[in-house]
Amino acid sequence: MAITIKDIAKKANVSITTVSRVLNNKTEGIGEETRKRVLDIIEELDYRPNTIARSMVTKQTNTIGLIIPDIRNPFFPELVRGVEDFANDAGYSVFLCNTDGSIKREVEALRLMKEKNVDGIVFTYSHATTKHPFQSLVHRHRIPVVLLDRGLDGEKYSGVYTDNEKAGYIATKHLIDLSHVQIGCITGPEHVQNSKDRLKGYMKALNQAGIPVDHRRIVSGDYQLEGGYRAAKALLEKGHVTAIFAFNDLMAFGVYQAAAEMGVTIPDDLSVVGFDNLKYNRLLQPKLTTIEQPTYEMGKTATELLLQQIRESKRVKTQTIYLDPSLIIRNSTKKRRTEDD
Amino acid sequence: MAITIKDIAKKANVSITTVSRVLNNKTEGIGEETRKRVLDIIEELDYRPNTIARSMVTKQTNTIGLIIPDIRNPFFPELVRGVEDFANDAGYSVFLCNTDGSIKREVEALRLMKEKNVDGIVFTYSHATTKHPFQSLVHRHRIPVVLLDRGLDGEKYSGVYTDNEKAGYIATKHLIDLSHVQIGCITGPEHVQNSKDRLKGYMKALNQAGIPVDHRRIVSGDYQLEGGYRAAKALLEKGHVTAIFAFNDLMAFGVYQAAAEMGVTIPDDLSVVGFDNLKYNRLLQPKLTTIEQPTYEMGKTATELLLQQIRESKRVKTQTIYLDPSLIIRNSTKKRRTEDD
DNA sequence: TTGTACGCGTTATCAA
């Protein structure tokens, strides 16, 4: 059998209460002498309190859940480390759960987290619909939640996001500044909030420049390389684009592939802007102009917010934090060749 | 307050024992009628048993720990999904922990897992030294462990690996078959077992072909892009290599960068073989010849072994499983130009 | 300053 608080108590000739006090650093009501004796014995036996038993009474597990679509999407590892590092430093462990963006699995994950009695959940919410069962679940269990990266209309829950509308705006503006007019864009899945916001920014930039929005130039992607490839093919075949704004780098990779196959040269024939500034996009030739979001930071911030919410369980007012994106100009964008050149 | 087994019992006019039986599908000793009644009420109240309380008595948490160096290394997400998917399907949750390959953090992670009472641990063991505190920890707590990807000399613990020696052999053999003689190699960190094994394979192939091993052609890397870059620069500057075998794709990426900077053309001036077959190495130009290992499968298999060990807690004999690597020939390797050409 | 005793929600043992 594992060694328990009782064993320590017996060996130190004190009650378990006393040991418990020492364990929890209760300063008052304990003799310096006994404290030391207990501490020594704890050390000697390498005793660790049983967190399960402790949780039974404290109702806390020092554990949080992290629900994401798919860790294999290269955007997420950085985010996950942000969450993990902050959580660990604060004494929390994290359950990781992949849902592949399926509502069914999101609900399962949520239930699971509840059963595991996590103290809170960081959730990258793939479905920006208010009908998501998420709402009733969270509400019924009163479990602290912070949304991350992908949110929900309104500010009903705390959340940490990149300012996606702004990002979409500056990316598109950059292309406009390079004299591009026929600017295609490849969105993420339709139900993902950050994609919607990036699209807003895209349209805003066009409107502001007096360029009419042509819906044939807006193609749905899936945030995967393959979707970017297909979308780019469609855009390039229908012609009439001199630039493409892909809503993430992965899809921009697909654009590169499609362009290569079709004999379209980047950036001479086609300018490309991506999103995320993935570490390994430096492999691309030419180097990709892209939007950088502070991914690691986002994970950290979300976790910070969550722990805050957990500790001051009184209704801390929900906060929504938008972090600033920035445009990184490299070699995949270039001034459009005009008839005059 | 959350709803408990008591509430169900009261509402169904039965004892908690009966409810517990229904919950655990005890077939014998329960009336079909009462079972149904209880089940209905459980459904009606959407009751879920408290896993913590359950764990208190069963000594099982249905949780496993997964300890890896860094999820941001693109090799690991695939591995992690393999573990996660298998574990989840079997009703287990997984704690993820990054150690950055530091022994100190590995030990911390191990302790943490122990405190969280995980039923078992999947561990990618960065330090193939028998002095690792890991040993005493695991032994003292009698906690099932399966090593993954990176092991330990000997077969003291169950483990799932790629047959790295074979992989190193076929990669090198491929270069030799292309008439290369001056073949450099960039290893992983020195204390990592899989790097040692790959090196064995490399040497074996050279020996078999009667090519003397030149230790100036063996450079230590770190399994990171940057280390591959530095090592490649060293190899190319000292000259005398017409081919490089990088012990992972990430470092092969670094080789590409170094080559580009130094005006060395792949594959005309330099053949390159990588290792891992990362999904996004398809972005490289020319496409990378590499070793594929069944990463996802490895994660699955390791978890399968672990759960087996957990369930049949009687000393299941330790198993070591080697999965087969395969060589994927693309465009980064080419027959060496000889003086006769 | 220290200790006794109860409760957390569940399973398991034994009796009815």
Next chain:
DNA sequence: TTGATAACGCGTACAA
């Protein structure tokens, strides 16, 4: 077929 009750290991109100 069912139920009363003792564990599991810890924190804590209350008593000493």
